[in-house]
Amino acid sequence: MPGVVIVGAQWGDEGKGKITDLLAKDAAAIVRFQGGNNAGHTIVRDGEEFKFHLIPSGILHSDKLCVIGNGVVVDPRVLLGEIDGLKRAGVSISNLRLSANAHLIMPYHVLLDQAGETKLGKNSIGTTRRGIGPAYADKALRLGIRVQDLLDEKILRTKIRAALEPKQQALRELSVQRRKRRKEAGEEKGAEPELVPDPRLDVHAMVEEHVNFGHRLEPHIADTAKLCWDALDSDRTDIFEGAQAALLDLDHGTYPFVTSSNPIAGAACVGAGVGPADIDEVWGIAKAYATRVGAGPFPTELHEEVGERIVERGHEFGTTTGRRRRAGWMDLVALRYAVRLNRMDSLAITKLDVLSGIGTLRVAVRYRSKEGAVLDSFPYHQSILHSATPEYEDLPGFDADLGGCRDEADLPQGARDYLGFVSEFVGVPVRLVGVGPDRDQTVWLDA
Numbered sequence: 001m002p003g004v005v006i007v008g009a010q011w012g013d014e015g016k017g018k019i020t021d022l023l024a025k026d027a028a029a030i031v032r033f034q035g036g037n038n039a040g041h042t043i044v045r046d047g048e049e050f051k052f053h054l055i056p057s058g059i060l061h062s063d064k065l066c067v068i069g070n071g072v073v074v075d076p077r078v079l080l081g082e083i084d085g086l087k088r089a090g091v092s093i094s095n096l097r098l099s100a101n102a103h104l105i106m107p108y109h110v111l112l113d114q115a116g117e118t119k120l121g122k123n124s125i126g127t128t129r130r131g132i133g134p135a136y137a138d139k140a141l142r143l144g145i146r147v148q149d150l151l152d153e154k155i156l157r158t159k160i161r162a163a164l165e166p167k168q169q170a171l172r173e174l175s176v177q178r179r180k181r182r183k184e185a186g187e188e189k190g191a192e193p194e195l196v197p198d199p200r201l202d203v204h205a206m207v208e209e210h211v212n213f214g215h216r217l218e219p220h221i222a223d224t225a226k227l228c229w230d231a232l233d234s235d236r237t238d239i240f241e242g243a244q245a246a247l248l249d250l251d252h253g254t255y256p257f258v259t260s261s262n263p264i265a266g267a268a269c270v271g272a273g274v275g276p277a278d279i280d281e282v283w284g285i286a287k288a289y290a291t292r293v294g295a296g297p298f299p300t301e302l303h304e305e306v307g308e309r310i311v312e313r314g315h316e317f318g319t320t321t322g323r324r325r326r327a328g329w330m331d332l333v334a335l336r337y338a339v340r341l342n343r344m345d346s347l348a349i350t351k352l353d354v355l356s357g358i359g360t361l362r363v364a365v366r367y368r369s370k371e372g373a374v375l376d377s378f379p380y381h382q383s384i385l386h387s388a389t390p391e392y393e394d395l396p397g398f399d400a401d402l403g404g405c406r407d408e409a410d411l412p413q414g415a416r417d418y419l420g421f422v423s424e425f426v427g428v429p430v431r432l433v434g435v436g437p438d439r440d441q442t443v444w445l446d447a
C-alpha cells in the first residue's frame, strides 16, 4: 500500500497525530502536505507527551523520513524552535526534510493576520493569528518567499522588498495604531506616531535574521517530491498526513470559517508532488463525538451540561492555542460528506472512551431546514447550514471504562453497536478505535 493519506474527517483535533504514529509503523516517509503551525498534534508514547505544530508526527520514528512538503507554509522561527525542543528531548531530527519549494510565513504575515482578525471584531474567523492565511495569499499573488530563497541573500532581499511594497499602507496603519495604543497606555512618549517604523518590519534586520535561519535549516532542505517518488517507486509506503480537516477545507468546508489551505485527500498530491494514482488508501479520522474550535456553523453543538462533560473528559482544549473547543454529538450527515469528499477507505474513531457513562448517545442522521425541509446531505449553501437543525438517532451507549480494551471482544456491546451504526450509515468500515491517549490504547476491528 505505497501511498496512504490520513485526513481529519470533522473540524480538526480528531487525534490524527496518534493514528499517524500508529499507521507509520511500516512507512518509509511521513509527509505533511498543507497548513502551517496552526496545526497541533499531541502524541503520548509510553507516558511521555510530545506536542508538534509543524513537524510531522513521524519524527518519533528515527528510521523514517519526516517530510514538510511544498504545500506547507513554514514559519522558520517556529520550525527552529520545534527542532531545538526535540533535540533537548533527545529526539533525533537528522531524518527531517523540508521542501525547498515550501513558502515561508514572514513577520509581516503574522502582523497582517493579527490585524485582520482584530479589525473583523465579532465577525472574526477565529484564525490562530500566526500568519498562515496571509502567507498563502502571497503565494497565490506570486509574492511569496520560499524556503530556497533563504539560501541566497540577494534574492531574499529583493523578494522581501517586493512583498512588502504592496502592504506598506496596511502595515503603516498598523504601526500607527500600535504606537497610539502604547501612547494612550502611557508606555511611550515623544515622537508623533507616524514617524517611527515598526522594528519588526526593518528589511535589513529581517534579511539578516532569515539568512541565519537559512544556515540553520540548510541541512534539512531538499527536493522532497523526489524523496516521495523514490519511496513509492521502490514500493515503500509514504504516509501523507493532513492537518486540520475536511470541514475546514478552503473549497469544501464551511467557508469563510475554514482554514486557508486544502486539508482533503486530493490535496496530498499537490502539496507533496505526487500523482492521484500514487494514492492507494485514504484513512479518515473522526472523534466519537464532534468538536470545533473558533467560529462557524456547528449543527450538533451541545450547550447543555453533557457538552461540558465531554469537554472536560476529553480535555478539549487546543494543542496550539489552548482554546476551549466547542463540543457536540457526532454528526453523521457531515461525516458522510467528508467520507465522499475524500473517498475514504477506512475510518478510525478516536476518543470512544470519553463517551462512557454519558448515557444515551445521539448521532445526527439528517438536518431539517428552517422551512421544514428534510436535508439528507450536507447543505452547500451557507445560510441553510447556519439555520439547519439536526435530527438524531438515539443509541443506548455504555458505562464500562474502555481504557483497558485491546480487542474488539473487550468492547461493551453498546460501544460495538455505536461503531456499527456509524460505519453502516457512512458506508465505510471503522477499522481502528481509540480508547485512550496512549498509542497502545487502540483496538483494531475486523473490517
Ligand code: GDP
Residues within 6 Å of the ligand: 008, 012, 013, 014, 015, 016, 017, 018, 039, 040, 041, 042, 043, 044, 314, 318, 319, 350, 351, 352, 353, 354, 433, 434, 435, 436, 437, 438
Ligand atoms: P490532532 O491534531 O488531530 O492530532 O489532534 P490533537 O492532538 O489536537 O487532539 C487529540 C488529543 O486527544 C490528544 O491530546 C491525544 O493525546 C488525545 N487522544 C487521541 N486519541 C485518543 C483516544 O482515543 N482517547 C483519548 N481519551 N484521548 C485521545
